[in-house]
Amino acid sequence: MYKDFFVPFFKDKNLINVLMLLIFIYPILKGFIIKFSSRHLKEDVLGVEGNFSFVLSLIFGIHWMKNIFFNHTKGIYSNIYELIPESILKYVSNKPIVIYIVVIPIAIFIIHNLIMFIFRGINTITVFPLFDGIESGIREKSSFLRRILGSVFQIPKSICYIIILAFVLNFLSMLNLSENLNLSLGKSKYYNYICQQVVIPINNSKLAKKLPNIVNNSFKIVVKREIPKDSENKTSNETSKTIIYYNGITLDEGVKSNKEINAFAVDLVKNSNTDREKAEKIYDWISKNIIYDNDKADKIFKNIYDSESGAIPTYNSRTGICFDYSCLYVAMCRANGIKVRIVTGKGFNGVSWIGHAWNEVYLKEEKQWLNVDTTFAKGGDYFGSRRFMIDHKDGKIADEW
Numbered sequence: 167m168y169k170d171f172f173v174p175f176f177k178d179k180n181l182i183n184v185l186m187l188l189i190f191i192y193p194i195l196k197g198f199i200i201k202f203s204s205r206h207l208k209e210d211v212l213g214v215e216g217n218f219s220f221v222l223s224l225i226f227g228i229h230w231m232k233n234i235f236f237n238h239t240k241g242i243y244s245n246i247y248e249l250i251p252e253s254i255l256k257y258v259s260n261k262p263i264v265i266y267i268v269v270i271p272i273a274i275f276i277i278h279n280l281i282m283f284i285f286r287g288i289n290t291i292t293v294f295p296l297f298d299g300i301e302s303g304i305r306e307k308s309s310f311l312r313r314i315l316g317s318v319f320q321i322p323k324s325i326c327y328i329i330i331l332a333f334v335l336n337f338l339s340m341l342n343l344s345e346n347l348n349l350s351l352g353k354s355k356y357y358n359y360i361c362q363q364v365v366i367p368i369n370n371s372k373l374a375k376k377l378p379n380i381v382n383n384s385f386k387i388v389v390k391r392e393i394p395k396d397s398e399n400k401t402s403n404e405t406s407k408t409i410i411y412y413n414g415i416t417l418d419e420g421v422k423s424n425k426e427i428n429a430f431a432v433d434l435v436k437n438s439n440t441d442r443e444k445a446e447k448i449y450d451w452i453s454k455n456i457i458y459d460n461d462k463a464d465k466i467f468k469n470i471y472d473s474e475s476g477a478i479p480t481y482n483s484r485t486g487i488c489f490d491y492s493c494l495y496v497a498m499c500r501a502n503g504i505k506v507r508i509v510t511g512k513g514f515n516g517v518s519w520i521g522h523a524w525n526e527v528y529l530k531e532e533k534q535w536l537n538v539d540t541t542f543a544k545g546g547d548y549f550g551s552r553r554f555m556i557d558h559k560d561g562k563i564a565d566e567w
Contacts, residue, residue, distance in 0.1 A: 180350060180353055180354050180355075181350060182335070182350050182351055182353075182354035182356070182357050183354050183355065183356050183357075185331070186328050186331060186332075186354070186356040186357060186360075187356065189324075189327050189328055189331055190324045190325075190327065190328050191324070192324075192327075193320040193321075193323040193324045193327065194317045194320045194321065194324055195317075196320065197313075197316035197317040197318075197319060197320035198313045198314070198316055198317040199313075199316075200316055215282060215285045215286060215289065216282065218285070218322070218326055219278050219281040219282045219285060220274075220278055220326075220330060221326055221329050221330060221333075222277070222278075222281050223273075223274045223275075223277040223278035223281060224274060224330075224333050226273075226277050227270050227271075227273040227274035227277050228270055228274075230243075230273065231265060231269050231270045231273050232265070234246050234247055234250075235247070235258060235262075235265050235269070235552075236262075236265075236546075236551070236552060236553050258552075259552055261555075262552050262553065262555050262556050263555065263556060265556075266337070266556070328356075328360060329360065329364055332357060332360040332361060332364065332365055333365060335347075335351060335357060336351075336361060336365050339351050339514075339518050339519070348518045348519050349518075351518045352518035352520075410564075412475075412489050412510075412523070412564075413466055413471065413475045413487070413489050414471030414475060415475050415476060417508065417564055417565050419475075419476055420475060420476040420477065420489065420490075420493040420508075421476065421477055421493045421496040421497055421500075421508070421565075421567070422476060422477060422478060422497075423477055423478065423497035423500065423501065424478055426481075427477065427478065427481050427494075427497050427498065427501065428497075428501035429501075430481075430498075431448065431497070431498035431499075431501035431502055432501055432502060434447060434448065434451055434498070435447050435448065435502055440529070440531050441504050441527070441528070441529040441530050441531055441532075442529050442531070442532065442536075444499075444502050444504060445499065445504055445527045445529065445536070445538065445549075446549050448495060448498045448499060448502075449495070449538055449540055449543065449549050451498075452491060452494055452495055452498070452540040452543075453540045453543030453544065455484060456480060456484055456485065456486055456490075456491060456494065456540070457484060457485045458485070458486075458487065458541070458544065459473075459485040459486055459487055459490075461473075462485070462486070462487055463487050466487065475489060475490055475493075476490065476493045477490075477493040477494040477496065477497035477498075478497075480493065480494045481494055481497075487541070488513075488522050488523045488524070488541040489523045491523075491540040491541045492508050492509075492523045492524055492525050492540070492541075493508070494540075495525045495527075495538065495540050496508060496525065496567060499525075499527060499567075500567050504527060504528065505527070505528035505530070505566065505567065506525060506526070506527050506528070506566070506567055507525060507526040507527075507535070507563050507564070507565065507566045507567075508523060508524075508525060508563075508564040508565055509523065509524050509525065509526055509537075509561045509562065509563055509564065510522070510523050510561070510562055510564050511523075511524075511558060511559060511560040511561035511562060512558070512559050512560050513539075513542065513557055513558055514556070514557035514558075514559075515557075519559070522541075522558070523541075523564075524537065524538065524539040524540075524541070524542070524548075524558065524561075525537075525538040525539070525540070526538065526563070536549070536550040537550060537551075537554045537558070538550070539554070539558070542557070
């Protein structure tokens with residue numbers, strides 16, 4: 167167990183791993199050197215109060231603000247949302263990142279101070295007298311025992327430190343300030359573990375549980391220039407053709423449909439009248455009936471393309487990854503005469519930005535294109551949702567039908 171814990175530090179040589187390990191060890195070493203004393207421990211508790219209060223305020227602040235602005239469908243969140251001025255809602259709708267850089271920090275600050283006030287009162291009448299009693303009991307004991315106790319009582323602070331660091335790094339990753347930082351975070355085993363256990367369940371628990379392997383960059387685009395065999399007497403510039411492969415196949419192969427899919431898609435929306443109703447019904451069916459293929463995601467991540475991709479194999483097997491979801495959505499929309507696109511870019515999976523594919527669908531009655539992500543639908547509403555601007559970026563239209 168301990169060997170596995172230290173492998174990322176010695177083997178991977180990842181700076182994020184080094185930083186997190188050092189921050190975790192520092193308070194424990196400090197406690198060993200200073201030794202246990204009631205006065206020092208009370209000072210540390212005051213620090214832990216602040217750290218722990220901050221962690222709790224992160225949890226509550228992120229959870230409550232996201233529910234108010236993004237998931238306000240029922241209950242008290244809906245009531246609070248209706249009280250917010252229309253001008254503010256319109257501004258936030260156009261720039262949802264404001265929720266993360268302004269609204270959530272303000273909420274965290276208020277909650278943090280409230281929790282600090284409560285903790286301070288509890289510790290004053292419980293923990294502080296306990297420390298005084300422990301010090302009286304071990305004052306004549308060995309210096310080594312006091313050092314051990316000093317280290318043990320620092321463990322809560324160490325845990326708080328690395329959780330706070332993980333939240334900070336996660337926020338910086340979401341802002342995509344540096345591609346190198348994004349890559350380092352994606353490769354850091356310590357950071358990924360804390361994100362999976364703490365950060366992602368708070369930010370997007372459903373997505374973390376439904377799509378555990380989406381943390382891998384399991385969507386690959388390869389551009390090749392190929393020369394046909396019958397071009398021996400021509401120059402390479404005259405005969406070469408650029409072909410783009412998505413997870414090992416061309417886009418035309420990916421969106422190819424058949425009579426069974428077309429008939430099913432038409433029957434699925436037969437009671438719907440508008441493009442919005444039809445597009446959303448197709449979105450709902452794919453998101454609820456297609457299972458994310460974790461094994462295939464691992465293979466694609468390792469550049470192994472021995473699994474079938476595209477609309478037909480996805481419909482038949484009821485499994486696939488993001489490109490497959492998008493291809494099937496195209497096939498089912500085309501069967502109903504709905505204009506649709508495949509978009510390639512990056513999606514934020516809660517840990518780092520990864521290669522991703524999603525759709526845009528055209529609603530002719532409303533004369534607008536709508537973002538649709540049937541893969542991320544496992545974690546919430548991604549049919550024209552505001553959250554699209556938060557966790558999707560660098561979108562480029564691959565093709566339109």
